[in-house]
Amino acid sequence: MKKFVNDPKDFVPEMLKGIALANPTTLKYIPDYNLIMRTDIPRDDKVSIMQGSGSGHEPAHVMIVGKGMLDAACPGNVFAAPPADFVYQTTKLVAGPKGVLHLLNNYTGDTMSFEMGREMAEADGIEVRTVVINDDVAVKDSLYTVGRRGVAGNFFVIKAVGAASERGASLEELEALGNRVVSVTRTMGMALTGCTPPGKGSPIFTLAEDEMEMGIGIHGEPGRKRVKLAPANQIVDELFEAVRSDLPYEAGDEVALMINGMGGTPISELYLLYGHAHELVEKCGMKVKRSYVGEYCTSLEMAGFSLTLVKLDPELEDLLAAPAEVAIRIF
């Protein structure tokens, strides 16, 4: 797979520089710690919220830093956890008197870095709490994870705690809210193709012209099964049933429904998939109150998508509807 790259080792820094140049008043890039943060943080009246993970999942997380979302993101290299020291330095930079909330998708590398970074920050007297996101129903353990993986559902956790933090919620309240969103959020994804990290130059896995991988992870790690390619509606049927039955989501529930593109699938196909997923939700007697179609958590240029359901209550729906401003925007 051909890519737009100069020296592969500069891929992440050059991307971060571009994000800051495109958002000069609201975001800054700090090369020493490879991070993107808001220009107006820390604030005395607000818990700061940060996340880090491997790069290659954009817009997660460096492009969803902004008002009402993350206050900072410290990415690692492509598909590699950020160093613990960068987690620590980012925590120090964003820390105000109300403390810092760490969000992390459940991958072993990220967990180790964030635990160490948190300990270092706490030794400096910074109060830190952590919410671990593990919305992927596909597999119990996987190549890089003990327990369930954290995938596109992390968007809803960030959006909810980001909105609540702007309204002055305490660190304890945000930790509880984050865990509550995790408890009602489920996702499963699949892929049509592999993807190529810039530093590797060759695909991390391949699928034949008539194959797809159901339940895939966002680093190409194996899912539930590799099967023959199927019509779009049949793929949606299978992901939807895996997700729906897990919580379970039931008749009468009000939900948010997300079709998340994995990076290489055009938005036309994502809306086609959304249409069928929406009808499945309604057929089960549930109601779609909020819809999300686009790229939220990707795997470089992998073709594929994931389906996420979130069970809503009035408070959560209100937080998801609150205004927010991030790098990803059309206008």
Added chain:
Amino acid sequence: MKKFVNDPKDFVPEMLKGIALANPTTLKYIPDYNLIMRTDIPRDDKVSIMQGSGSGHEPAHVMIVGKGMLDAACPGNVFAAPPADFVYQTTKLVAGPKGVLHLLNNYTGDTMSFEMGREMAEADGIEVRTVVINDDVAVKDSLYTVGRRGVAGNFFVIKAVGAASERGASLEELEALGNRVVSVTRTMGMALTGCTPPGKGSPIFTLAEDEMEMGIGIHGEPGRKRVKLAPANQIVDELFEAVRSDLPYEAGDEVALMINGMGGTPISELYLLYGHAHELVEKCGMKVKRSYVGEYCTSLEMAGFSLTLVKLDPELEDLLAAPAEVAIRIF
């Protein structure tokens, strides 16, 4: 290239259904004429604005229907102009007392359909004006076009006339404004890969692993040259110079800068490209006042991008900054 599709002949209708289901209060899908329109149009106090083109360029144009943008879009099948009758029917549906503005990217098929559709609407007493967008500097004539092609720069025309129409501008004023935006907008694109229309099932062109096509059209039609793959910055250098020198854009100019993804290139790479383009603009003594990074006008899942410059004045900058609401959104 594998795709999410059921029956290929249902690809466009199923996508349109998904758009309407995801935006139930603001948009409606009218299957009879294959169109997406706002639910609150026509209005007595506003000129209606519509565009049609082949499908496969999403979000253009069916996903940028909404407040402050298009009032309706009537797409054809993938890479095929809409039938003249659908242009006519769409014009009738959106027409209010202030008339209808047709926007169209300069492709011969679209031009023929819109000319016929306009004549049919005028025979019914509807006042119609037309703005033709031809921002692509790559080639003078091409496979499907006499004159320059219309590509991603159409976003700026739609945004400006959409905002002005919400403020009550007349049909004549909008026609003049649209032509003024066209006159200060230039684009050039390139591709790393081909793309596969769902109904065809095989790529419409192919590029070798070490090749790229500079100046490509948005239907894969040939550009200026097919050359060896180059580092990202060198590709940006070449597109920037082709675009900059065409108007020309000069020191002291204030500009909008767009890096538009062609469908299969991840947003991480687009921001890397943006960073270098931004620096080139500043090196020429110009100032980037507004930045756009993402997918605006695509070619299905083609990997590639285009670079657009718009010379701004205070009125145009204000129109581009005005609020707007379309299907494409993250929140």
